[in-house]
Amino acid sequence: MLDALLLSRLQFAANISFHILFPMITIGLAWVLLFFKLRFNATGDEKWMNAYRFWVKVFALTFALGVVSGITMSFQFGTNWPGFMNTVGNVAGPLLAYEVLTAFFLEATFLGIMLFGFKRVGNRMHTVATVLVAVGTSLSAFWILALVSWMHTPTGFEMRDGVAHVTSWMEVIFNPSFGYRMIHTMLASFLTVAFLVTGLSAYRLLRGDDTPAVQAALRLGIVMAAVLTPLQIFTGDLHGLNTLEHQPAKVAAMEALWETQRGAPLVLFGLPDAETQSNRFAIELPGMASLILTHDMQGEVKGINEFPGAHPPVAPVFWSFRVMVGIGMLMLLASWAAAWSLKRKGQLPPMLLKGLALMTFSGWVGVLAGWYTTEIGRQPFLVTGVLRTADAVTSVPAGNIALTLALYLLLYAVLITAYITVVFYLARQAGQADSKTSEPTAHGPRVLAGKAATEGGHA
Amino acid sequence: MLEQVPDLTTAAGWLPLAFMLVMGLAILAYVILDGFDLGVGLLLQLGDGDKQKDTMIASIGPFWDANETWLVLGIGILLVAFPVAHGIVLGALYLPVALMLIGLTLRGVAFDFRVKARDEHKSTWDFAFFAGSLLASLAQGYMLGRFVTGFAEDLWSYLFACLIALGMASGFALLGSTWLIIKTTDELQRRAITWAKRSIVLLAIGVAGVSLATPFVSQRIFEKWFGLENLIVLWPIPAMTAVTFLIAYRSLARLPERLDKDLHDSEWIPFASTVAIFMLAFHGLAYSLFPYVVMDRMTIWEAAAAPESLMFIFVGAIIVLPVIVGYSVYAYRVFRGKATDLSYY
Numbered sequence: 016m017l018d019a020l021l022l023s024r025l026q027f028a029a030n031i032s033f034h035i036l037f038p039m040i041t042i043g044l045a046w047v048l049l050f051f052k053l054r055f056n057a058t059g060d061e062k063w064m065n066a067y068r069f070w071v072k073v074f075a076l077t078f079a080l081g082v083v084s085g086i087t088m089s090f091q092f093g094t095n096w097p098g099f100m101n102t103v104g105n106v107a108g109p110l111l112a113y114e115v116l117t118a119f120f121l122e123a124t125f126l127g128i129m130l131f132g133f134k135r136v137g138n139r140m141h142t143v144a145t146v147l148v149a150v151g152t153s154l155s156a157f158w159i160l161a162l163v164s165w166m167h168t169p170t171g172f173e174m175r176d177g178v179a180h181v182t183s184w185m186e187v188i189f190n191p192s193f194g195y196r197m198i199h200t201m202l203a204s205f206l207t208v209a210f211l212v213t214g215l216s217a218y219r220l221l222r223g224d225d226t227p228a229v230q231a232a233l234r235l236g237i238v239m240a241a242v243l244t245p246l247q248i249f250t251g252d253l254h255g256l257n258t259l260e261h262q263p264a265k266v267a268a269m270e271a272l273w274e275t276q277r278g279a280p281l282v283l284f285g286l287p288d289a290e291t292q293s294n295r296f297a298i299e300l301p302g303m304a305s306l307i308l309t310h311d312m313q314g315e316v317k318g319i320n321e322f323p324g325a326h327p328p329v330a331p332v333f334w335s336f337r338v339m340v341g342i343g344m345l346m347l348l349a350s351w352a353a354a355w356s357l358k359r360k361g362q363l364p365p366m367l368l369k370g371l372a373l374m375t376f377s378g379w380v381g382v383l384a385g386w387y388t389t390e391i392g393r394q395p396f397l398v399t400g401v402l403r404t405a406d407a408v409t410s411v412p413a414g415n416i417a418l419t420l421a422l423y424l425l426l427y428a429v430l431i432t433a434y435i436t437v438v439f440y441l442a443r444q445a446g447q448a449d450s451k452t453s454e455p456t457a458h459g460p461r462v463l464a465g466k467a468a469t470e471g472g473h474a
Numbered sequence: 475m476l477e478q479v480p481d482l483t484t485a486a487g488w489l490p491l492a493f494m495l496v497m498g499l500a501i502l503a504y505v506i507l508d509g510f511d512l513g514v515g516l517l518l519q520l521g522d523g524d525k526q527k528d529t530m531i532a533s534i535g536p537f538w539d540a541n542e543t544w545l546v547l548g549i550g551i552l553l554v555a556f557p558v559a560h561g562i563v564l565g566a567l568y569l570p571v572a573l574m575l576i577g578l579t580l581r582g583v584a585f586d587f588r589v590k591a592r593d594e595h596k597s598t599w600d601f602a603f604f605a606g607s608l609l610a611s612l613a614q615g616y617m618l619g620r621f622v623t624g625f626a627e628d629l630w631s632y633l634f635a636c637l638i639a640l641g642m643a644s645g646f647a648l649l650g651s652t653w654l655i656i657k658t659t660d661e662l663q664r665r666a667i668t669w670a671k672r673s674i675v676l677l678a679i680g681v682a683g684v685s686l687a688t689p690f691v692s693q694r695i696f697e698k699w700f701g702l703e704n705l706i707v708l709w710p711i712p713a714m715t716a717v718t719f720l721i722a723y724r725s726l727a728r729l730p731e732r733l734d735k736d737l738h739d740s741e742w743i744p745f746a747s748t749v750a751i752f753m754l755a756f757h758g759l760a761y762s763l764f765p766y767v768v769m770d771r772m773t774i775w776e777a778a779a780a781p782e783s784l785m786f787i788f789v790g791a792i793i794v795l796p797v798i799v800g801y802s803v804y805a806y807r808v809f810r811g812k813a814t815d816l817s818y819y
């Protein structure tokens with residue numbers, strides 16, 4: 016029987032999984048658009064403006080999805096997790112408030128000018144608007160990741176009568192995991208965008224759309240991916256070591272280590288079994304987990320047994336971690352092969368283009384897997400050591416939550432399908448001469464002049 | 475009422491009051507700003523053909539996103555300044571909140587999908603834009619109604635909430651149609667005048683109905699408004715509302731004639747008077763509710779977060795809010811005048 020706790024968790028997971036897909040694109044894509052704009056300003060080369068024109072459409076669509084799914088998030092705290100704000104509202108509230116005040120209004124307002132104001136404000140102001148949207152999206156990431164990090168590694172507060180009170184805002188914001196999480200997440204956003212730009216450009220090339228703008232975008236995407244993937248692997252490792260220090264139970268789950276031991280093996284594959292507290296069909300590399308985590312083959316690594324009643328479920332954390340790492344390795348392989356091929360031959364073989372086109376949304380898989388690793392890894396706590404998830408849940412009847420969950424899932428399934436379909440449709444359209452959305456109707460274009468006249472006639 | 479007010483010279487006394495003010499203004503800004511773009515959504519299906527629909531969408535295109543951010547601010551302040559009330563209110567409104575969110579999501583994305591998806595899907599997204607706007611408007615009115623009655627469970631309270639839902643949708647339709655009068659020309663503008671005339675009649679019935687019913691679903695509000703000394707001080711609010719209605723209606727009635735003579739200087743009056751109606755209604759509502767953040771159960775002081783946390787936000791809000799207002803005004807100035815086609819370059 017599904018209870019309010021499990022349903023609320025599923026609903027929150029569904030909402031945030033859907034939401035995070037879109038900011039992960041807009042945060043990085045905003046800076047890529049700025050790059051196109053600045054290159055155009057500097058060189059006057061039309062290809063940069065053409066690249067901008069195509070990608071700004073993808074950006075607008077993605078941004079809209081990010082905004083509406085974000086509004087849903089802001090209500091979830093109250094509707095499903097009242098205990099969260101009751102207990103740590105003094106910490107979470109101001110961080111969320113600053114996100115709205117400094118980031119949301121900035122990006123939302125200047126987005127209008129960035130998208131539709133080119134003819135009205137002139138090139139310089141339009142560039143400024145693009146900068147402000149890019150700054151706004153990244154600033155938004157700063158505040159929300161400060162809160163997320165604080166939930167993992169809370170500092171700078173004291174508990175009085177069961178309620179958290181802030182003692183130092185600097186310690187709250189710059190808590191121990193914040194720096195690692197911020198860099199890891201920002202890089203994830205840029206990587207998601209790198210593969211999106213590369214993949215969609217490869218798709219257009221495969222369809223014979225060989226314009227300079229597509230070539231320029233492909234080149235940029237490949238360079239970004241080839242440089243950032245190893246950087247991301249490196250920061251991921253640092254983030255992992257930070258987690259080992261502050262949330263050892265999460266790392267034990269990631270590595271499926273049930274018992275504390277020296278010379279802990281790296282479990283390459285296995286089926287973690289919570290009943291028997293062991294892994295079935297395990298393929299292990301002896302001593303490697305100790306080497307990775309302690310940089311010593313004989314180092315001691317804490318196992319799940321150290322955290323009775325306070326450790327996350329092992330299997331989902333173990334598996335999402337492996338999916339994330341797998342995507343990372345695939346990205347490294349693909350981006351370096353593409354970069355090498357581009358450098359040697361100046362172009363990519365069709366097989367590689369196909370592979371990259373298939374990887375268009377690979378960043379999303381990596382992001383979700385990483386997100387599940389870290390957030391499920393925080394369980395059973397909502398705020399590590401301070402508040403258990405079960406203690407924060409609403410008293411709304413389970414039936415109501417099941418109903419809304421079903422509605423959200425249906426809506427999200429429709430929207431995600433529509434989004435991916437339309438993004439590829441835009442890519443196909445962009446290749447054709449009379450690109451469809453370049454001049455959306457109303458008073459302007461010639462095509463509609465005749466139609467407008469007839470409509471005026473029977474008024 | 476006075477015994478509920480603590481010492482206002484202390485931070486724990488005046489900060490909740492200040493936040494209630496900011497929250498009230500954010501919600502008012504939301505209702506008026508998103509009100510007109512929700513209203514355009516309600517009217518979209520009445521537009522004759524793609525061209526008119528495109529113009530209607532273009533009239534709100536650069537604004538809707540920032541308009542919705544006021545909702546996030548309003549609900550954000552409820553969340554951060556009155557965390558305990560936030561849980562109670564949103565828990566009690568669980569289903570309408572979810573329906574509103576689904577409505578807002580549908581319309582927000584339909585706005586973008588309709589011009590980017592295949593042509594044959596455009597009418598589907600237009601319908602989604604309309605349906606989402608309708609769902610969100612009705613849900614918001616319903617929630618207001620539930621809130622005012624303190625989430626009472628009797629039949630009359632539910633009917634009262636449904637009445638407010640209809641009134642809210644009529645109000646948004648009026649805001650939307652009068653906004654279109656400012657932003658459009660020719661045939662669409664004439665149609666908008668017709669829509670506005672119908673909406674204002676519906677809204678007048680709605681406001682009258684709600685004003686008459688409110689005192690009877692809440693004993694406390696009844697005493698607040700109909701105590702003898704209060705009656706003398708408060709009568710200007712309903713009187714001014716009635717006068718504003720008349721101004722709006724007269725201006726709408728005369729507008730076609732003036733437009734025939736190519737006189738455009740009074741196009742803004744219907745929208746401005748509609749905004750005035752909303753502000754007056756909001757004022758009356760605020761007076762009825764104060765000092766409760768959960769009707770008859772919890773005052774703003776009982777629900778407030780710790781003073782040091784409120785202070786941390788207050789300082790930022792004082793600095794940032796004027797800047798937000800400044801660049802919002804700038805954005806509206808950039809896109810002033812008649813709506814032109816939404817072009818990305």
